[in-house]
Amino acid sequence: MNEDGCLLIIGGDEETRHRKDILQRFVDLAGGPERNLVLLTSASAEPEEMAAPYHDILSQLGVRRHASVHTTTREEANDAALAERIAHADGILITGGDQKRLMANIGGTALDRALHEALKRRCACLAGTSAGASAMAGHMLASGFAEFEPEKGAGVLGAGLGFVQHVVIDQHFSQRHRINRLLSVIAQNPYLYGLGIDEDTALVVERGVGIEVIGAGGVTFLDGRGMTTNAADIDNGERPELIGVQLHVLPSGSGYVLPGQGGQAVRLAHVTREAPAPIQEFISNLTKRNPLS
């Protein structure tokens, strides 16, 4: 087992009737159906309705130990017994809902620390879908809307869980036409990479090693580090000019390891191609063992 744990960042609406590949991968990444899996539903206002189909599918996939953890107050999220359940899970899936609700509820609590502990100490697989995906970043895309053009102020950031840093994650990306929202964030935060994940699609991150795109859609990387923009000079609600954004589209099946890491993969052992130069730093950042370093 890779000693660094792994991430499964899901774009929401993962298909479960005809194909179960994304949730099957969640089970595999957690170590198989014998492992102890937990659903964290704190992003949702209807936790039981949210959890029920997942529990059905996990049962269908042969998993025997799967339970939900839900919190509605920070007091609950500081409950030691609840945090212990998270810290001892092999796979944790943070469901959809509202990422602001999730973070208001668990950010900085014992439960938040337990998530990090599970990843670090137990080499767990930490998965997040929809709101749960956005919350995995240190700078969380909390809300906002930019219909047809990038717009200053259209992407509102909040503090996220920080499993990846220097990245903003958006989900339901192509289906909700969110490229302009993500470009709006990049325009004002060129040091953040933009990661857009389509519905029924996931990015597998094996820390220190590499990535893989699975599911039905694709993943979009936006890299504005070399961009020039007038975003700082215009008013909120105005449209920035963006010159020199790097755009990369990785369809399902794309996967890359960092240079020299080909033999090191545990969960991505079948991924052997080395990342080409234009996306090496992006992938290196996503796969950091200590994201804040």
Add this chain to the structure above:
Amino acid sequence: MNEDGCLLIIGGDEETRHRKDILQRFVDLAGGPERNLVLLTSASAEPEEMAAPYHDILSQLGVRRHASVHTTTREEANDAALAERIAHADGILITGGDQKRLMANIGGTALDRALHEALKRRCACLAGTSAGASAMAGHMLASGFAEFEPEKGAGVLGAGLGFVQHVVIDQHFSQRHRINRLLSVIAQNPYLYGLGIDEDTALVVERGVGIEVIGAGGVTFLDGRGMTTNAADIDNGERPELIGVQLHVLPSGSGYVLPGQGGQAVRLAHVTREAPAPIQEFISNLTKRNPLS
């Protein structure tokens, strides 16, 4: 008057009730309301309904000489008298409809040659909106659809009028979420620049000098010349990987001259900023006096 004529590439649905800025610019670029303007409606199956609102607005803008030219057969498009009317126009606006109908009807005819003659000899302003905009390129985006992901074969090219070369033009760009269609074309034709123009938005091109974005929306440049892709290795209908596409977004009000051309502008005399390096070649190509050279 600039001896090279100019282009006005309009993304369709130009607003005419509250603002008439795009059609006003058409009149200005043609030399003012005293000039002789022609609407070419051959892209449309309902030419009179298509032309009527334009004639209303041109009258409101003080233009006295404005007429429609319509053809439904190649024989008509080879009519010398009709071609003469085009060749002697100061401003020609190719309306919307279907760019395939337009090109099947006029491509390679006397009327096609007359359009080029008006631009070259009379320094006319050649405008195209919607279908008329797409047809201005040498390689015309004829049809196709890619909903959420770039897809091999999703963008179908045909032969266009060739006022700009090495560029594929798409219109109604943000409103119809066409970035994936344009990326699909780029994936298979990395030597073509992608130019996406939003509705109620236009790109003014003063040949040899520079460009300006006007109207309500923005213009997107996609530059795949440095991209790597597996598009050649996959089947039609499959999704290509695209690594290293340059994306530029120019909102309304953006305008650039080529290096050293600041004092040379006639129609874009108010545009003084020199194009930054990442978009210089794109603009240099769009503004070529002899696009095929």
